[in-house]
Amino acid sequence: MMDPEQPASSAEGLDSRTDEELVGACLDGRRDAFDLIVARHQKSVYQICFRFAGNHADASDLSQETFLRAWRGLRSFRRQAALGTWLHRIAVNASLNRVSSRPPAAENVDDLRLPDDRTETPADGVIRGQRAASVRRAIAALPDRQRATVILRVYHELPHHEIAAILGSSVGSVKANFFHALRNLRRLLGEQP
């Protein structure tokens, strides 16, 4: 069976190319090269968007918006940074714009949950679900930069220098943001019932 994350289509002859070469191919008019870029990066971009949005529908929209913005701005892509870093930066900006312009969405336990543990009892599952919702609320309550830093560091395990590139700040600033984010998170989780 075909891998769902791999391109289904016409990007023949492009599979072995690097991201940078794919960008070049896009700029030369090969739209199928962009399909391949999407196939390579859609999962990580979607996950970033999901961490901000907290639900599948908005994450899907934001992820599409991210790639559309990337397509429009492909000529402005600075090749000093990796393509993934650039896409993550667009995703973070799109997500922050969307999240800050909308009230927080209602919690959907199915959309955000702790990792599945088949051995747990239903009661344990409920408790874990509630804990997950608490963590999500606490992260959503963080200031934008702190939230972005936690998402990129904790969930995507990006190094500080890459987070700095995504957020347009320094490594020192990222570390400081992370430190304060964790402290705030601890306080917020302690305050919640």
Place this chain on the structure above:
Amino acid sequence: MTGHLTPDEQIDSLDGTLGPDRAAHLDGCQTCRDEVARLRETVDTARLVDVPDPSPLFWQHHAARISELVAGESIQRSRSAWTYAAWAGSAAAVAAAGLIFLRTASTPEPSSLAVGLQARDASPTLSEPAGDLPDERAWSVVEDLGGEIDGAAATAALTPATGAADLALEDLDSDEQAELVRVLQRELKRKTG
């Protein structure tokens, strides 16, 4: 440095990148160890919340949707370019038709092919308006239309699409249309008699 760990150093400790001197301090300082332990506990709690994996079909649908959006962008861009080229090409067609008409009207009636060719060689070039053109205004209409055409559009104008002249006429403002009609009517009258 002998004081407690700074926020940056506490983050470095979480990452396992704390320098040996400061690591030695951490080993002997309960306050710092507690502080780092609290940060680590918060990270572990946050890490428990996972992003649910969408169905495998989602990725194909998602990539296809982005591809559609990007194709839409490409079509819009090329449509804009085509509109311009079509306008310029049509304008060129009208200009060429006008020039041919005016030239035919202003050159002597050929009695044979040889005479006609001789007459054509002696006729004025595009850059040198003929002295016997009807008047300055008529020439300026034609010249204005031709002057806005760049190289690509001029090439496109060599093969005007069906109805292109009609479309170009619609793009003329009322003064230009009136002037074109006036010139054509006058030349038609002269030709017929």
